[in-house]
Amino acid sequence: MDRLPLLLAILYVYTAPCEEIFWDTTVKLARNMTLACVYPLADSITQTEWFKIKTERESMAIFNPAFHGIIREAYVDRVYFSNHTMTSNDMTLSFRNASEADVGFYSCFLHTFPHGSWQKVIRVVPPDNFEDAGPPNSQMVSEPGKNITFTCEPRENRLLEEVSWEKIQPQQIDLLISCNVSQGRSYTSKYPRQILSNCSKDMKKAFVTMPNVIGSDSGLYRCGFKASTGEKETFVMRLTVTDGENKNTYIPFVAGGAVLLLLLVILITTITVIIYKRRKRQQKRGLFKDFWITQNTVSVLRIVTHPSPPTLSCILSVLASQSLLQLASFFFILKNLTTQSPVVQVSAI
Numbered sequence: 001m002d003r004l005p006l007l008l009a010i011l012y013v014y015t016a017p018c019e020e021i022f023w024d025t026t027v028k029l030a031r032n033m034t035l036a037c038v039y040p041l042a043d044s045i046t047q048t049e050w051f052k053i054k055t056e057r058e059s060m061a062i063f064n065p066a067f068h069g070i071i072r073e074a075y076v077d078r079v080y081f082s083n084h085t086m087t088s089n090d091m092t093l094s095f096r097n098a099s100e101a102d103v104g105f106y107s108c109f110l111h112t113f114p115h116g117s118w119q120k121v122i123r124v125v126p127p128d129n130f131e132d133a134g135p136p137n138s139q140m141v142s143e144p145g146k147n148i149t150f151t152c153e154p155r156e157n158r159l160l161e162e163v164s165w166e167k168i169q170p171q172q173i174d175l176l177i178s179c180n181v182s183q184g185r186s187y188t189s190k191y192p193r194q195i196l197s198n199c200s201k202d203m204k205k206a207f208v209t210m211p212n213v214i215g216s217d218s219g220l221y222r223c224g225f226k227a228s229t230g231e232k233e234t235f236v237m238r239l240t241v242t243d244g245e246n247k248n249t250y251i252p253f254v255a256g257g258a259v260l261l262l263l264l265v266i267l268i269t270t271i272t273v274i275i276y277k278r279r280k281r282q283q284k285r286g287l288f289k290d291f292w293i294t295q296n297t298v299s300v301l302r303i304v305t306h307p308s309p310p311t312l313s314c315i316l317s318v319l320a321s322q323s324l325l326q327l328a329s330f331f332f333i334l335k336n337l338t339t340q341s342p343v344v345q346v347s348a349i
Contacts, residue, residue, distance in 0.1 A: 022187070024189040025121075026131075027122055028172065033124070035094070036092045037092050043114065047063070048063045048108065050079075050106065053107055078098075093106075104124060105123050107121050132168075135236070137235050138235075139237070146212075147211045149210075150207060151206070152207075152235040153206070154227070160203065161180075162224075163203070164178045164223075165178075165195075165208045167220070168219065169220075176195045182228075196208065206225075214243075
């Protein structure tokens with residue numbers, strides 16, 4: 001491990017209050033807030049201690065794997081270790097009922113074996129001082145396991161002094177890389193993720209590479225430039241990592257849609273069959289009724305019909321024949337009445 005960044009970080013922590021403190025993460029003050037401290041290596045953590053950085057370091061809590069944790073009196077019932085029972089390298093500290101008095105700098109100091117001391121500095125700011133990322137300037141979509149590289153450069157050809165990369169989240173901002181361009185030196189933050197970057201004198205553009213991205217790498221990333229004249233410029237990029245498991249979530253929807261479609265087809269088929277059967281029964285009843293009417297009509301008229309099953313046309317023909325016969329009889333009688341001499345009755349006088 002490069003000892004220079006560690007020494008620089010410790011030097012910043014131990015400087016007087018008038019000196020600028022270098023921090024790895026900015027957290028927005030909240031009633032229930034969390035200060036994340038995850039050791040990225042596989043070393044054994046022999047002891048962890050949390051401090052609040054004032055004019056002197058104020059011990060808040062200490063944790064030892066053999067003797068467990070102790071919360072200092074001033075912070076009893078206000079802070080607790082969140083995830084130490086789940087993972088041994090997670091020494092995250094959580095607050096209950098935090099207030100404005102909890103704004104400031106905090107240090108998570110670890111003793112590890114075999115690499116020695118490790119420290120992460122966190123700054124807690126009021127909500128009004130928390131910087132929002134703003135809308136992204138570009139977007140990138142990647143599958144899991146790919147190597148992703150972000151590149152940005154200032155709009156104008158300026159002499160750069162500092163370059164930084166950050167990951168922006170709703171409640172915190174994590175520093176990834178900070179580069180002092182004039183000296184050609186970089187400081188890698190305590191972000192629990194491997195980050196590769198360039199940092200050299202007179203560099204004109206910056207890039208960061210994240211190997212083997214996973215779903216949790218999705219989010220907003222900000223690149224910031226500071227020119228030697230003091231002018232600042234930022235670019236925001238959005239990364240979306242499509243998790244393979246998320247693709248599988250569409251399968252139940254597709255299967256559910258297929259099942260619904262099948263049920264709809266079965267329902268339509270069932271309704272069609274029922275309607276068809278009802279129509280068949282109605283047709284049979286109609287044929288039986290027609291046959292009964294035809295038989296009664298034939299018995300009254302004494303007409304011998306064809307032995308084929310009665311149909312509507314047969315019934316109409318029979319009725320038509322009966323009407324013609326009656327009409328012919330009427331005209332025959334009328335003709336006879338008109339051709340005979342009139343009969344005159346004479347009464348006796």
